[in-house]
Amino acid sequence: MNAPHPYTSQAGDFDSLARRSTEQLAQLTQQLQRHTQGEVLVSQADRGRYATDASIYQCMPLAVLVPRSEDDVVSALGICRELNVPIVPRGGGTSQCGQTVGAGLVIDFSKYLRRVIDLNVEQRTVTVEPGMVLDHLNAQLKSHGLWYPVDVSTSGQATLGGMAGNNSCGSRSIAYGNMVHNVLGADAWLSDGSLLSLGRFDQSQGAARHLGERVQQLALQLQPEIERHWPKVLRRVAGYNLDIFCNQNVRPYTADGSVNLAHLLVGSEGTLALTRSLTLQLSPLPRAKVLGVVNFPDFHSAMDTTQHIVRLGGPHLSAVELVDRTMIDLSLQNPAFAPTIRTALSPHINHGQPAAILLVEFSGESKDPLLPHLRDLVTLMGDLGLPGSVVEMVDDSAQKNLWEVRKAGLNIMMSLRGDGKPVSFIEDCAVPLEHLAEYTDALTEVFARHGTKGTWYAHASVGTLHVRPILDMRRDGAVKMRAIANEASELVRKFKGAYSGEHGDGLCRGEWIRWQFGDKIHDAFGQIKQWMDPIGLYSPSRMIDPPKMDDERLFRFPSSYRVIPIKTALDWSAWNVTADPVTETVSAPGTGGDPAQGFAKAVEMCNNNGHCRKFDAGTMCPSYRVTRDEQHLTRGRANTLRLALSGQLGTSALTDPALWETMDLCVSCKGCKRECPTGVDMAKMKIEFTHQYKQHHGYTLKDQLIAHLPRYAGWASRLAPLLNLRNRWPWLARLTERLTGLSAHRALPAWQAAHAFNTPTPGVDIATVLRAERGVVLFVDTFNGYFESDNARAAYRVLEAAGFTVHVAQRPDQHLCCGRTYLASGMVDQARVQVRQLIDYLLPLAQQGIPIVGLEPSCLLTLRDEALQLGLGESAHEVAQHALLWEEFLDREHQAGRLETLRAQLTPAQAPFLLHGHCHQKAFDLVSPIQRVLALIPQSSTTLIETSCCGMAGSFGYDAKHQDVSMAMAKLSLLPTIDKHPDAWVVADGTSCRHQIDHGSKRQALHVAQVLARHLG
Ligand SMILES: Cc1cc2nc3c(=O)[nH]c(=O)nc-3n(C[C@H](O)[C@H](O)[C@H](O)COP(=O)(O)OP(=O)(O)OC[C@H]3O[C@@H](n4cnc5c(N)ncnc54)[C@H](O)[C@@H]3O)c2cc1C
């Protein structure tokens, strides 16, 4: 039973403007609902999901509006003005300094306001709405040979409106500049409701001209101050861009030296105006790139040499990015990345163990003219006393792989378990290159003095190295943060750098604006705010009158943060640890002091970086891809669980129906398990949540039907002809839907009177397989056994043809089952019983090293995943080590040269193959074995469909309530691709995937075992 909630968030009190009575909230809600078509979100859970971004802060907004149109924004603006409710604009919410966190009305531009308004290919300009995501824009520009080159690491989720708000900068800023260098114009609403068109000052008229003249006058008056205080670096994003009239940036803001008033909005973090549209300068897409990876014997020399590399670079130099020793080590420990990082290491430096590497990239129209630059780099390094230090990478795929490793290293760093986390607050100070070595040395000493350390990475070319000391914000983190920030700022001042060089000011660095620029310029910023937003409607208490960075009432994890004790069903002890900030040594599982036995700490791993909002080739997150709702996003779910577990949603913790709504559309695809940088495994969390919820609310008939399927399948199959009538008689299907909630529009899997478990079992007994030279166990799951027994037979035939002695796992008295259906229904205790029986059966075989192969990815992989969290001890691990997917096993045998007998029997392919990977295969990186096994078939060609989840996801898509969402997932790319290839054989190993394909395209997809069996000569 969960304890009453002990924690009440104080956050938001700093902003007296936004303290509103219930009556005013009701007024706001009512008016927004009446006068806009947008989504008005006011529940505690909804507000909580918008109370955080990728910073350490949390502040409950009064309400959230997701506008459907510009008109909605205009109406909301009028309503907020009238009710005096502040507005906090928001894009992807990936800011690291708390820019999007604030009391008031949060307006989320990312869902609907994301169109390209105008594209002019000749002029290389585009006008977009603010919610457009960078990667989505660049995908549209690609066919025109253009791109928008401010390539932030969050390109898959960052919106152009948010990027302009933060004056974002990409890895290639040395070549292209920051956001401010690439914005040509902006239309924006002032808080009085007027729409301002900001562009070239010399062409401006009316209110824009008037504003420009006032700012110009201010800038001219303060020119000596500006020249004295303004950091002379590319990466300065603090404050407002008052220097547009006397540019202090090392790169002119405009190509022709003109002044552009839109630049006043860039970096203003939503405090001056609401952006309606942005006109952007595009660049030709570089056609060719080459990379020189420079290895260094010590970190200092890497930093010291950067200036020389940049000087050498010329116009083709597009990036100089750092990867330090810690990241190299982390990559070497990761089997997926180790081979790639090894290709970057020079044997001539520290015997292949450099202290740091710099990724030096040159880009242009074609490779040949770039090669001399690589040679110059080699010469330079020789001259500097490091001959043999450059690894030359000309091949595109080698370069791409290395860039992936650079990103993954950061992800591994962020996945540190325990309460201490790498905290972003001085992570983007920018210093002139000649001081980079001295600065990084000194800051490393600062960290050591405060009992922590930092890992360095990123943009060496522009003197902005990212570094995050590990701090525990619930304990002494705030004190250390203040002390480190003070010392870091002294260093920045000493080296004439910018304290805020990339990620903006927000709540974290607002107080440093006066420190950076002095009183007069700070007051001038106040004047600009006064001119543009005299009523202080937009994101108040930020640039002007900001809070203290360490005001713990604004923290997501203040010292008063408490977790509600719960007894978990799964074993979460691996998360329940503490980590030493210096050595990163993690304590023993279960010692972290989490009252929720590690579940809360697993949930808190989400740092809100928003990577789950991406739409690229991976899986995560299918429910967001079709709804675009924060609620139906991995981040939204993790935040909701965190709020519930810490009592911030009331006393009912995990049993609140609001939680059910949040978790409902999670299809348990495990996309996040693999793709979330910090490894948030929402599928597993859903099992725990469902268990907790259903313990309280009880199980429905549908739950029982699905969960107990493996138990009743035996006798139900005897009634096959009768039960299958449901698929033929629509009225019966409708009746079933009413009784069970299973959609009448779906055919249910057809029962087989003769199936794998009631026909004579082929294969040998246990004693024989244990003695066999090439023994293997075939685990036939409920679905392939009872509904598609031909798959089990095909799998058997192929194994036998390949020369294996096969034992089919079976008990006369008991159907062996992996417990998957029980887990999906939250019946963890019953799942444990099933898994224990299966493990008991398989253990003697595993102990003798006999491979255990299975057909259904979600069933077999349960043995390698959830089964290890059921408290079943070492035997579960032993079995897991020998559990393989059927094709994974064949691929392994093939790699070892032991599949020649089978190959000799395979006949040429009869059609091309179109492959859809099951989500769990993707999560375990097990799609490539299917491709390699299919490639054994002579003359075969396989095309992998770039899909997320097919939408059926076990029983998810059969639920009448999920029908639409499920089909929408299938229609994203799976069904359209299948339709485009009418002659191909569709290959899909997942039972539910095959059913979804059948339902959506009327094509019969095949398990890979069937495909191989059909090609046996
Ligand atoms: C892991 C990670 C890596 C990152 N890497 C980079 C990087 O390489 N380079 C970089 O510069 N930053 C980086 N960032 C910071 C952040 O991702 C970027 O600043 C990004 O551009 C923010 O985009 P967003 O859509 O999430 O904006 P949000 O965070 O939603 O908003 C950013 C600001 O813009 C304002 N805003 C949004 N929409 C509007 C509007 N319509 N009108 C007025 N104001 C608006 C918001 O109020 C806020 O102040 C990183 C962050 C993370 C978590």
Ligand code: SF4
């Ligand atoms: S769930 Fe993972 S990917 Fe999504 S915001 Fe949280 S940490 Fe990032």
Ligand code: SF4
């Ligand atoms: S398991 Fe899949 S659907 Fe659920 S949150 Fe993770 S990526 Fe999204």
